[in-house]
Amino acid sequence: MFDCDAMRENMPLLLTESLDPVQREQTHQHIETCPICVAEWSAYKETWLILDKLPEVAVPPRVKQRFLAEISPAMAQAMAQTNVVPFRRGRTMRWLAQAAAVVIVGSSAFYAGHRIAPRTQLIPTQAQVTAIQPATPYYSIAESRVLPAASISPQIEGRPDIQNVQFSDASPLNQQIGVSFDITSHVTVTGRPTDKSMVRLLRYVLENEDRESPSRSRAIDWVRATYANVGNPDPEITEALANVLRNDQHQGVRIKAADTLQSMQSAMTDGTRDALVEALKNDPNPAVRLKAVEALAKLARSGVALDPDMVDTLRRKASQNDENVYVRVKAAEALSSIQPR
Amino acid sequence: MKHLNDQELMSIVQAGDFAPASELYDRYSSRIYNFAYRFLRNSEAAEDATQEVFVKMLKHANQFHGGAKLSTWLFSITANHCRDYLRKSENKSKEGEDVLATLPASAELSPERHMERREDEKLIQKALGLLSHDQREAIVLSRYQGLSYAEIAQIAGCSEGAVKTRVFRAMEVLRKALTGDSRGGDRCLTAMP
Structure with a gap:
């Protein structure tokens, strides 16, 4: 005779496949013959699957920087006071x-x-x-x-x-x-x-x-923070970001590059604007395209005259039915702000 | 450093050289951070916990013995830190607000699907918030870190039976919160051969 409570306690173990073969067999047999436990088991499985929707979160790069900064001689000193004998040359x-x-x-x-x-x-x-x-x-x-x-x-x-x-x-x-x-x-x-x-x-x-996305991403963060307070950043910085936007294989990095370009309007060159248009036209990721069109919309709002290729790209994006709705809206917004050349 | 195993890296640290710190961090920081984040449901506290755990790893390296897995030892340090944090702050978490603020936008989803996913995450975080600290620790280590009950028992400082009960109770609460199924507790006495 098996109590349902005991069987239910085994259900999480069944989900993680951690029960020993005998108990696993007994629990499965019980579930098959007990209508209440069948429903319970089904609910457990559903709950277990729902829990899977909580994604892994990336550790912010600053945590590693802080950790490495803390490994200082003072830290070594503290360790030397323990029983561990440090290796010293x-x-x-x-x-x-x-x-x-x-x-x-x-x-x-x-x-x-x-x-x-x-x-x-x-x-x-x-x-x-x-x-x-x-x-x-x-x-x-x-x-x-x-x-x-x-x-x-x-x-x-x-x-x-x-x-x-x-x-x-x-x-x-x-x-x-x-x-x-x-x-x-x-x-x-x-x-x-x-x-x-x-x-x-x-x-x-x-x-x-x-050539790794986390460190490049970290570099972009830092460049953005540093040059936020610099009146006229050197255009070489925006050109470098444009190259990242064109070439980086990681979408998260390309998103950051486009976003950072948006914050450096004053240092935009023809090359950086072309990179944004290329991203809007061809980037496979809608979030990158959205950041690119936002940067172009901001550029248009600032009164900078956009060249015909940009205007044409924005026009096509605004009316492209299979484009992401936010990209289309932003493209239309950019068009409405364009100053005639 | 990458070719050395955990034990070899820890031996170097135990000899007073912190050179493997970066490699050890790279190997385990994601698991430690995610465990702390789900346990504490607060990203800033999880960042502090992660940093603190790795500093403690170096400081108390001589307490690590090759018999245990390094991951289990690091999870023990993390769990202790998190329990202390929760005890001290009686952290009445912001019920998922923190999650919305910190999770990165997914680059591949449509805006609608993205919003949907955020709602799911918020719901799960809220449900995890309904659990007791012990239950949350057990379910997070079991469900998200894939640890065995024996490992969780070692980390939580309790018996395997206690872990089993905590996970079960946690699942009961989560099931009600996430599926709206409030049955539970019904009895049957089906005879088994």
Whole structure:
């Protein structure tokens, strides 16, 4: 004799296929022969399926940034006070490693200086080597450099493989922003958001960083926040965003790029406007098309004269029956705001 | 670092080198964040919990023993943190408002379908809010993290039988909330061979 309550308690286990074979068989047999439990089982299955509609939520990138920022020497200090014995390089080994790093950095600069045009040469005297100091014995990466943007060429040659890109916001003291990354050593380039070198670097980061959507998405967020307070952002930034809009395979990134372009109207070039029109015409994702048409509508509202191709695209979108209704409405709105050329 | 298993990465951390921190975060942050988010139903609190869990992972690395799975250990830390948070704040959650504010817009759905999905999510979050903390912890770990009752028992610090009861009670509440089916409790005494 089996009580229905006992059988029902097994139902969640049946759903997760966690019952042992004997109990599973008994529970199924009971369900088949008990009209009340059949209904119960059906309701459980339905509930279980409904619960599946709650999607996974992406962890905001800032959480990782905050976490990594917290792994500081102070944290290591706290750990050293526990019973764990930290691994520390011997003094001799540390100095050897640092000497080797200096030789490598020096040799690389010498080699680079002879290999590429003089305008790309880093000026070693202005570089501040800040982390090759015994004060940070727990860092795994012992070599870090901070370079002022003025000391690097705005021209980035080749396609250096940059990794672990981090951003730091403008300091209230001097309005300097920072972009850090690893090449052979960890480098931080600091400068004003308007410095050409910084703009070039950000463009490179936007177009190349990691080729992974989360980090590019993070880069877009940061660029947007940084340039929100800059009166006239450099058009190279919007061109970089336009390239992301054209080429990134992740729809979420393309949405962000289009949205950010919308917030940088003053720096739009013909190229960026073309990218928005292309997105509106051809992007397979309706949300990207919506962001693109919103950007164009905003552009039209601002009084900028749109060229015939844009007007034509907007007209076709406004009347395209199988287009997303919001895209159509926004296209019509843009058309109504157009100033004659 | 990617080629090293969890145990190997933790051994490096236990030796005082935090270099694997980023890799460990990448492996588990999504599961930890989603567990905390569904348990606490508050995105800001879930962010704090996630950060805190990984800091604790480094700080108390010596308490991790190879016998257990790293994921189970991290879920234990998360569950403790969440329970503390709920106890301290007596968090009367905003009943799903937070969900609407934080879930990203889906790029592939029509606006109508998107709204529909948001409504579903809101409804489920509300239903999860009806559960006791213990029940919510158990159902979230079982339904969304796919953990066995034995693992959940280890995380919750209770017996497997208690987990079974919590999941069952949670399902009863959720069924009523999500399907409008308020039967439950009917008895039958069908004889089984």
